Amino acid sequence: MAETVTPTPRTAPGSTRRERTGWYFYDWAMSAFSTTVLTVFLGPFLTSVAKLAAGCELGADDCTGYVYPLGIKVAAGSYFPYLVSASVFLTVFVLPVVGAVADRSAHKKRLLAVAAFVGAGATIGMVFVTGDRYLLGGALFMVANIAFGAGVVVYNSFLPQLGGPDDRDGISSRGWALGYLGGGLLLALNLVVVMMFSRDGDGQRTLDLARASIVSAGVWWALFTLVPLRWLRERPTAEAAAGGGNVLLDGFRQLGRTLRQIRAYPLTLFFLLAFLVYNDGIQTVIALASQYGTEELNLEQDTLIVTILLVQFLAFGGALLLGALAKRIGAWKTVLLSLVLWTGVILAAFWLPAEAPVPFMILGAMIGLVLGGSQALSRSLFSQLIPEGKEGEYYGFYEISDKGTSWLGPLAFGLVFQLTNSYRVGLVSLLIFFVVGFALLAAVPIRRAIVAAGNTPPRVL
Template sequence: MTEVAAHGVRPETNEQRAWYWYDWANSAYVTTTATVLMGPYLTAIAKESACPGIRTGQDCTTNLDVLGIPVSPGSVYPYTVTVSTIVSAVILIFVGAIADRSPRPTRLFAGFAWAGALAASLMFLVAGTSWQLGVLLVVVASLCLGASLVIYDSLLCRIADENERDAVSSKGWARGYLGGGLLLALNFALLTFRERLGLSEGAAVRISLLSAGLWWAGFTLIPYRGLRHITGTVATPVERSAGVVGGSIAQLRSTLRQLRAYPQTMLFLLAYLFFNDGIQTVIGNSSLYGQEELGFAQGTVLGVFLFVQFVAFAGARLFGAAAGRVGAWRTVLAGIALWTVVVVAAFFVPARSLAVFLALALLIGLVLGGTQALSRSLYSQLIPRGKEAEFFSLYQAMERGTSWLGTLAFGLTYQFSHSYRWAILVLILFFVVGGLLLSRVRMRTGIVEAGNPVPSVV
C-alpha cells in the first residue's frame, strides 16, 4: 500500500509517478551545476581574468569592469544569480499567464526544460577567462528552469487533491535528491580519479557540467510523455479571441488586481520571498563558502554535498510524515527555525574542520527538502482554481535558483567585507522575517478564500 493510500485517499496514480521524474531530472542541474560546481568554477574563471596566475583560496583585490561598474571576482556568481532572478521576476509571470491559456501546457513545460538543458550543456565551453559566457549561460539556464517549474508545479493541482499534495510534493522532492545525488556521485568519482583518466581539474568540471545538462534533457522525456494528455484549463477570465499573448497580458492584469482579494495568499508569498531567499542563498553559495572560506578542496566539498543529497532524501520523507500528523504549516515553521540555527552554526565553523562541517551538512540535509516540498504544497492550497500556472509563476520567481534579495545581500556583504562568514551571517534576517510573516498566515482562512476544500490536516 502506498503512503497516500494509507491515509485513506486514492492510490498513487500513473500521472503522479510521471510527475515525480521532473524533480529527478532538473535536480541534477540544481545540484551538480548550480549548487556545487558552477559557483566556485565561475569564480575561479573570473579571478583568473582579473588576477592571472592566482591560486585557489587566494583573494583577488583587482575588480572586473562590468559595463563600467567595478565588480569583485568573488561576487560575480552571486550577482549573476541576482540578475537572473530580476529577469525572471519580470518574465515568469507572463509565462504563467500564457501557460494557463495554452491548450498543451506540458509541451510548453518540456520546451523550457530542454532549452535550459541546452544552456546547461553548453557550459562545457566555459574555460580560460570566458566568465562572460558562463554568466550568460547561467542566466539562460536559470530562467528556463524557473519557467519550466512554473508549469510543473502548477500541475500538482491537477494530479493531486488537497489531502494528497503534501505527500506527493514531498515524494517529488525526495526523488529529486536521489537523482541529483546519483549524478553527483558519478561526478565525484570523475573528479577523484581525473588524473588516472588524464584529465585536468578544469576538464573534469566541464564534463560534469555537460553531464548535468544531458541528464536534465533526457529524464524530462518521462514527465513529458506521462503528462502530455493534460490539456489547458477552460477557466479563463478573458476571451480567447484576444489570443494567447494578448489574452495572457489581460489575464495577468486581472490576476494582479484580484490578488488583493486573497490576503492570506499575498502574506504567504511575502513570507516565502524572505525565508526561501535565505534557503536559496545558503544552497547556492555553500560550496563557494566551503572552498573559499573554510579552505576545503573541491573534491572534499563535492563529497560533503553528496552526503547532503542522501540525507535530504530522508529529510524530505521525514518532513512529509510530520506534516501528515501536525500539519505542513507548523512543520515549515519548525524548518525555518532550524535554518536559522544552520546559518549561525556556519559562521562559527572553523576552517578545515571536516567533522564540524559534516555535522552542519547533516542538519542542512534534514531540513533542506522538507521545507521546500511542504512550502510548494501549502501554496497550492491557496491558489484559486483555473489560475494555477499564473499564481505559481509568482511563487517560482522566488523559488530555488531564482532568489535575488539574499544573493544581493550576500554579494554586497562580501564586496565590502571580503569575508564569506559575514556574508552568510546576514542571511539570519531573511529567516527571522520570513518565519514571523509565515506565523501570521491563517491557512484555513486562505484556503476558503481561494475557494478550495480544506485538507483534514493543514
C-alpha cells in the same frame, strides 16, 4: 495522432500512478541542474574564470582582482552572487507571464519541453566557457537559470490537478524526494570522475572537471525530461480547452487581470510574502554553500562534493520524514519548525573552523534533514491558496524566489563580502531572512486563507 485533452474539474482532481510518476521524474531531471550546477560546481567554476579574467593565477586564494562586465567594477569573488541576483531580476518579468500562458494553454507539456530543453542546451553550452570567458559563462548561466525557473512554474502548475487537499503534501514530498535522489546520483557519478582524474596542485585539471560535470547535468536534464513529456496528461481548464485567440496575448491580458484582482486574496499574498523572505535565505545557502566552503573554509572540491552528496541523500529521507510529520501536525506547523532548524544551521555555519572537513559534513547532514521537507511542504501549502484556474500564474509569482533564483540573499551576501572581504560576515546577514520569514508565516491564519481562496482545507494544517 493528436492527443485528446479534456478539462478536469479542480474540485475533484484525479490522476493515475503513471501520471504522478511522470510528474515526479521532472524533479529527477531538473535536480541535476540544481545540485551539480548551482550548488556544487558553478559558483567555484565561474569565480575561477572571473579571477583568471582579473589577472589572477589559478589557485591564488589571496588574489582580490576585479572584472568589468558592462563597464561595472565587480570583485571577482562577487561575480557569481551578482549573476544570481541579475537572473532573478529578469525572472520577475518572465515567470508570471509564463504562468499566465500555461493557464491559457491546452498544451502545457509543450511549454515544459521548451523551457527544459532551452535550459539544458544553455547548460551544455558551458563546454565553450574556457580560459577567461567569464562573460560567456555568465550569459549562459542566466539563460539556463531563467529557463529552469520557467520549467518549474509549468511543472508546479500540474500539482493541484494530481490530487485533492489531503493528498498534495504527500505528492509534493515524493516529488522532492525523488528529485534529491536523482540529483544525488548524478553528483555521485561526478564525484567518482573528479576523484579518479583530479591531480593535486593542477588548477586547470580541476577547472576542466568542473566544466565537464556542469555539462553532464545539462545532458541529464534533457534526457530525463522525456519521461514526464511521455507520461503526463494534458489537463487544461475549460477555457483553455475551448481554444481560440492568441495564447500569448491572452496570457498577457489574463496576467493583467490577475494583478488587478490579486488584492482580493490578501492572505494568499501575505503567505507569498513570508515564503519569499524565508525561501530567499534557503536558496542563498544552497547557491553559495560551495563558494563559502572553498573561499572561506579552504576546503577541497572533493570534500564539497561528498558533503553535498550527503545532503542530497539525507534530503531524500528528510522530505519523506517531514511529509509524514505534516500528516500528524500539519504542513504549516512543520514548515515553521523547519525554519527554527534553519536558523540553527546558519549559526553553526558561522562558527565552522577552516580546513576541517568533518564539521562541514555534519552541518551538511543537518541541512539535508530539513531542506527537502521545508521546500516540498511550502509548495503544497501554497497550492491550497491559489484560486481555481490561476495555478500557473500564482506559481509564476512563487517561483520568483524558488529553486536558486533568489536575489535579495545573494545580493546581500555579495555586498557584505565586497565591504568586509569576509564570507562569514556575509553568511550572518542571512539570519534576517529566516527570523523575519518565521514571524510572517506564523502570522498567517492559514485555514482562513485557504477558504478565502475558494478551496477546501485539508483535515490537518
